[in-house]
Amino acid sequence: MKKTLSIALVLSLIAVTAFANGNSDSAAADDGQYKMVLLVKSLGNGFFEACDDGAQEAAAELGNMEVVYMGPSQSTAEGQIEIIETLIAQKVDAIAISANDRDALVPVTKKAMAAGIKVISWDSGIAPGGRIIDLAPSNEEFIGRQQVQLIAELTDYKGQIGIVSATSQATNQNAWIKWMYEEVKKPEYADMEIVEVVYGDDASDKSYRETVGLFSKYPELTGIISPTTIGVLAAAKAIEDEGLQGKVELTGLGLPSEMQRYIENGTCGQMALWNPVDLGYTATYISEALITGKIEGVEGEVIDAGRMGDIPVGAEGFAVMGAPFVFDASNVADFASIF
């Protein structure tokens, strides 16, 4: 694990250096390319790598954007703040951030915007004052409620449910979990209870340990919801290693490419996710529209997001992409080669 972390750190430093060696003045001036950084929660996450594929696809279509992928080695606000400080000094044109903390990034992103950099958040949002637009993959309430519905179908609406989340500060997971608690209040879940939320920090080893911790603390556990691609994969492995298939059901937000085996062998009966490629693609179209002045990012505007169509800007710069897909044994193989 240590090795993975240090490789990740080196990669992020290489990326920072790549920019530092490039144009450090007004980025579009020399080569006509606008510089955008796709800043993710942390490196080494297949979900974000798929987002980058979409961002590169959009950049190729637009023709005037250079997108560089960056992230800290661990999912912390501090790691992201450090990178943003460097990017302000380099005067990039846009930073599109999946935030590790809704509020902690605001001072540094305000500083970036004051320096003329267009800042948006996507996937995991920054509070309104700290970005222009926040692009959510889908409706937060829908995602949260759907996770409870998916586990209830697997557990027959019964028993103790544990949640294995990402970090305790993650904007997106916290919003979804809030809606999970709302959903479970409905009468059809009278025999079902969410017993605890644990945090695997979007690190495989910690997510695995936290899942095993839930098994020992709640011997009657019937299900796990893990609304993070790293968490749900680690939880599937833990269920299999402990021989708990059929006793502890699993759902979450997972990548078909990573979860195919566990879906097909029944460890995870069903799960959901949107297309991360589309998410990175859309974030790039939004950034370009802001840089070039096609939009300002205010309510009522409509963003032309290429093959994703028109995306309206809502109150406080909030924009939503589309509905999540649900994957089960009947369709997971079709998507596994895509994301």
Ligand code: RAM
């Ligand atoms: C992880 C990250 C990401 C989230 C997905 C579902 O990869 O936490 O922010 O959107 O899971």
